Amino acid sequence: xxxxxxxxxxxxxxxxxxxxxxxxxxxxxxxxAGKPGYINFLxxxxxxxxxxxxxxxxxLPAATSFKHVSPAGAAVGLPLDDTLAKIYWVxxxxxxxxxxxxxxxxxxxxxxxxxxxxxxxxxxxxVDTAKLIKREVSDGVIAPGFSDEALAILKEKKKGNxxxxxxxxxxxxxxxxxxxxxxxxFEQGRNELDINGDLLSNVVTKNKDIPESAFIDMKISLITxxxxxxxxxxxxxxxxxxxxxxxxxSRVHCTRxxxxxxxxxxxxxxxxxxGLEFVDGLRRADRDNAIDVYIGDEYDDVLRxxxxxxxxxxxxxxxxxxxxxxxxDGNTDVILGSDAFFPFSDNIERAYKxxxxxxxxxxxxxRDDVVxxxxxxxxxxxxxxxxxxxxH
Numbered sequence: 047x048x049x050x051x052x053x054x055x056x057x058x059x060x061x062x063x064x065x066x067x068x069x070x071x072x073x074x075x076x077x078x079a080g081k082p083g084y085i086n087f088l089x090x091x092x093x094x095x096x097x098x099x100x101x102x103x104x105x106l107p108a109a110t111s112f113k114h115v116s117p118a119g120a121a122v123g124l125p126l127d128d129t130l131a132k133i134y135w136v137x138x139x140x141x142x143x144x145x146x147x148x149x150x151x152x153x154x155x156x157x158x159x160x161x162x163x164x165x166x167x168x169x170x171x172x173v174d175t176a177k178l179i180k181r182e183v184s185d186g187v188i189a190p191g192f193s194d195e196a197l198a199i200l201k202e203k204k205k206g207n208x209x210x211x212x213x214x215x216x217x218x219x220x221x222x223x224x225x226x227x228x229x230x231x232f233e234q235g236r237n238e239l240d241i242n243g244d245l246l247s248n249v250v251t252k253n254k255d256i257p258e259s260a261f262i263d264m265k266i267s268l269i270t271x272x273x274x275x276x277x278x279x280x281x282x283x284x285x286x287x288x289x290x291x292x293x294x295x296s297r298v299h300c301t302r303x304x305x306x307x308x309x310x311x312x313x314x315x316x317x318x319x320x321g322l323e324f325v326d327g328l329r330r331a332d333r334d335n336a337i338d339v340y341i342g343d344e345y346d347d348v349l350r351x352x353x354x355x356x357x358x359x360x361x362x363x364x365x366x367x368x369x370x371x372x373x374x375d376g377n378t379d380v381i382l383g384s385d386a387f388f389p390f391s392d393n394i395e396r397a398y399k400x401x402x403x404x405x406x407x408x409x410x411x412x413r414d415d416v417v418x419x420x421x422x423x424x425x426x427x428x429x430x431x432x433x434x435x436x437x438h
Contacts, residue, residue, distance in 0.1 A: 047073055047076075048070060048073065049066030049073070050066070050082075051064050052065065052084050056084055063084050075211050075214070077210070077211055078197065078210040078211065079201050079206060079207070079208060080204070085114070086164055089115060090164055090186065090188040090213075091188075092112065092273045093273070096269060097168040098168055098215070100168065100266060103262075104122050104265070104266070106144065106285070107144045107169045108120070108148055108168040109123075109145065109165065109166065109168070110165070110270075112163055113159055113160065113162070113163050113164070116274045116278075117152075118160040118163060118290065119155035121147075121152040121155070122148055122286070124147060124284065124285040124286075126150060129315050129320070130315075131150075133315055133319075134157075136150045139178065142174050143172050143175065145172055146172070146175040146177075148168075151285070152286065155288050157334045159307075161183055162183050163184050163185065165188070167189035167190075169189070169191075170189060170196075171191070172193055173193065173196050176193075176195070176197075177199060180202065182330075186211065187208075187210055188212075189213070190212065190214075190215040191212060192212065197210070221238075241268045243261060245406075246261055246406060249427060250414075250430050251428045252422045259284075260403075260404045262285070263282040264383060264404065266285065267281075267287070267406060268431070271383050271435045271437075272435050274437060275437060275438065276386070276435075277291075277295065277296070277297055278291060278292045279300040279301050279304045279383065280304060280384075281304050281308040281400060282382075282383065283308075283377075288312070288380070289303075289305060290304055297384070297386070297389060297390075297393060298396065300384075305396055305399065305400040308377075310338065312373070313341045313370060313373060314337060316365075318362070318369065318373075319337055322337070322340070324336070324357060324358060324359070325356065328357060332357070340365060341365055341370070349364065374401070377400065379401070380401040380402045381402070381406070382404070384405075384407040385408075385437070386434050386435070387410045387411040387414070387434075388407055388411060388417050389413060390413060391419070391420035394417060394426070395420065403426055404426065404427050404428070405421065406428075407429075407430065407431065408431050408435075410430075414430075
């Protein structure tokens with residue numbers, strides 16, 4: 047099939063719309079169920095590139111949760127401990143396959159943003175992953191294949207209208223890519239940069255001790271950034287993105303946004319949150335929203351009289367700023383990647399508050415010396431990659 051006609055483009059008024067191959071060849075994708083839209087395909091194709099590169103860089107199955115052409119989460123298939131299984135709402139599913147663990151991590155990093163996501167999987171979708179996907183609110187999934195049982199499970203979702211796309215894993219796009227804006231055609235070489243250890247060899251701080259696990263997380267952060275709308279930064283820990291700040295005009299706003307998401311990820315593991323007693327029948331999305339508000343500055347929105355009873359069996363105590371700070375101080379050895387250089391040390395100061403120990407960024411700012419000095423103050427290790435990773 048050379049083209050697929052779509053219902054409309056980004057918005058209902060943007061017609062006609064289609065995806066097609068300009069060279070006349072067949073599309074590298076097959077729609078197995080549903081009717082994917084314009085934005086679905088943008089998420090699917092960007093997400094597929096991300097997980098394919100994560101698998102190549104780490105050797106582990108990978109998954110990502112995409113929303114509006116940026117990842118809300120990305121991860122590789124490391125096992126989940128009991129706490130992560132609980133905060134990701136998968137503790138009732140038993141031991142998960144590596145691929146399912148990868149998606150549980152990708153979805154669980156920022157569940158608020160992942161609501162209604164498009165999923166990309168590096169490997170054939172198995173039964174464990176299909177069962178996990180079936181229970182989440184999602185627009186669709188792309189993978190190189192689906193087992194018969196997994197496909198049958200996914201086809202039950204949305205009364206058979208769930209978007210399921212199979213992609214040819216051997217497909218290699220043209221070296222030159224084009225797009226149009228306001229009738230003007232833009233052309234550039236594809237970003238085929240290989241994220242590998244050599245990019246991380248230039249450690250510019252006094253602390254040059256970066257363990258292998260941190261190098262792996264640095265690669266995860268940089269690959270994630272490669273497919274995130276710029277400006278962007280990405281916090282990573284133990285094989286998964288825990289906070290992504292995308293599309294901000296100011297670098298420090300990226301760092302703050304992603305840092306807040308990383309903080310929320312860690313706060314959800316606190317005894318105060320794990321001990322919340324939700325009313326029976328509360329939907330998963332409503333639980334996520336209640337937790338997000340409870341750990342935020344506007345906690346009274348879920349704790350005031352007449353409201354808390356709709357969420358909780360027992361009214362939770364206020365999670366005080368002092369208690370939150372004490373808990374967050376336990377989050378250490380976090381990775382921070384940036385798609386472009388840090389122009390000021392305020393980014394480092396903010397990153398330190400979220401437990402960052404290792405940093406990967408291009409370098410090249412007129413104030414590199416000030417940024418390095420700030421890293422040295424906190425005994426951080428920072429590598430300059432020399433490569434910018436803007437994505438638009």
